[in-house]
Amino acid sequence: MSGIWYISCKFVIGKFYKDMGSFEELNAIGHTVVRALRRKKLSSGKTFMIYSNQLPKNQSYLEYPDLSIKVVTVGSNSRSFTIVRELTPEQATIVRENYNLH
Numbered sequence: 001m002s003g004i005w006y007i008s009c010k011f012v013i014g015k016f017y018k019d020m021g022s023f024e025e026l027n028a029i030g031h032t033v034v035r036a037l038r039r040k041k042l043s044s045g046k047t048f049m050i051y052s053n054q055l056p057k058n059q060s061y062l063e064y065p066d067l068s069i070k071v072v073t074v075g076s077n078s079r080s081f082t083i084v085r086e087l088t089p090e091q092a093t094i095v096r097e098n099y100n101l102h
Helices: 023-043 089-098
Strands: 048-050 059-063 069-074 081-086
Touching (some): 023 048, 069 089
Antiparallel strands (some): 048 059, 059 069
């Protein structure tokens, strides 16, 4: 499904680019890029998918342009999903804070 991006809460950048700078520097750059991408996607009316290892393996958070967040089960083709539940506004805020997406 276009408009959905998978974002890992733990960046793998350090594993592959150890010689390009400290992990902290790369992590900070990664967070900046993710936040900019999220803003761009949401402001253009598209959804933003947030991968979380705190959810079951086949589930993710899906943030909508109205800033609501739903838990979804991602289909085996990674292009479809089923809504499991919608988070309350308070829960959505906590998710954004946990992943530095505010």
